[in-house]
Amino acid sequence: MVGRFDLVGLTIFVSCFLKYGICEEVCYGDLGCFSNDPPHDNVRFLPESPEEIGTVFLLYTRLNPYEGHNINRKDPESIIGSHFDPSRRTVFVIHGWNPSDKVQWMVDMKDEFLQYDDMNVIFVNWKDGATGLYFQCVANTEVVGAEIHALLDTLTMYMGLDVKDVYLVGHSLGAQVAGYAGERNPAIGRITGLDPGALAFEDEDPAVRLESTDAQFVDVIHTAAGNSITNIGIGIKGVSGHVDFYPNGGSEQPGCPLPIAGDVCDHKRATEYFVESINQCPFTSYPCELGQWDGCDTCGDIGCSYMGFHAEESDARGVFYLETESQSPYCQG
Structure with missing residues (x-):
């Protein structure tokens, strides 16, 4: 009996250490160990x-476009019995901090993807870990990235998935989740970061934020990268991918409220631009120097690119600028 109470006491002691961030490492089975050391x-x-x-991972295809199949790496039958097809492209769509019960942009994006082609579209729903204290949610992104990586291993083992056909699209903290997944397997074909979260990531080591080494092709859309009043943005400001797009200069998007009050609108606009890019418009973008937006309206020697889904169709690399309309349809061409 004494031993039992000693064990309970130890569990409470360790839990308190974890809760207040005093421990240096914690391990979660096949996902491995996580540290707060540099x-x-x-x-x-x-x-x-x-x-x-x-x-929770929910799979959608053209055979089940409205009701997602719950797939679980610990239950291979949930995958084998689903409509997952390794011959199709597999797209993971990842939300960010404090999502609503139904993240409409994810639904809209899934519908556009399935209209474009028959894909395996997988929603990454980590709502419980993404709600509440921001810095705890930041820490949780690494575990969610590890869970995506573990699911990819299961899909490879049981379904013959080739990770070069995997595409991760994440908004805000979801973009940083994608970065952690890619850090574990940089053979992933593509990651798109939709205004990756800045707080606790801006200017940090590439090991803890989305970066160009996290996939074979990484493209980033910056829409809330610091307003004219505070110069502090919800979204990351620095270059993070092979191609970085700064529509309207990367902040204060047309049609959003004035700075500070409009930052959330600016932040969300990245998802809206991307959804529109899949089937409606290519969002032609022009090479530019970071922060030097005047006169960036020709393709020059570098060549133009396309913000959003079709970015991979251009060989151009670097920083790109474009202007948008103030309401949907946003694309000017």
Whole structure:
């Protein structure tokens, strides 16, 4: 009996250490161990457990466009019995901090993807781990990235998935989740970061943020990268991919409220631009120097690119600028 109470006391003691970020490492089975030692000291918290984060993967295809199949790496039959087809492109769509019950942009994006082609579209729902104290959610992104990586291993083992056909699209903290997944397997074909979250990531070590080494092709859309009043943005300002797009200069998007009050609108606009890019318009973008937006309206020697889904169709690399309309349809060409 004494031993039992000693064990309970130890569990409470360890839990308190975890809760307040005092521990240096925690391990979660096949996902491995997570530390807040440098360079992972961008946040003092350690990630919560997979059970607390509660990540759910929902698969949609043209055979089930409205009701997602819940697929689970620990239950291979849930994958084998689904409509997953390794011959199709596999797209993971990842939300960010404090999502609503139904993230409409994810639904809109899934519908546009399935209109464009028959894909495996997988929603990464980590709502429980993405709600609440921001810095705890930042810590949780690493576990969600590890869960995506583990699911990819299962899909490879049981379904013959080739990771070069995998595409991760993440908004805000979801973009940083994608970066963690790619850090574990940089053979992933593509990652698109939709205004990646800045707080606790801006100017941090590439090991703890989305970066060009996280996939074979990484493109980033910056829409809330610092307003004219505070110069502080919800979205990351620095170059993060092989191609970085700064529509309207990367902040204060047309049609959004004035700075500060409009930052959330600016931040969300990245998802709207991307959804529109899939089937409606290529968003032709022009090579530019970061922050030097005047006169960036020709393709020059570098060549133009296309902001959004069709970015991979251009060989041009670097920083790109374009202007948009103030309301949908946003694309000018």
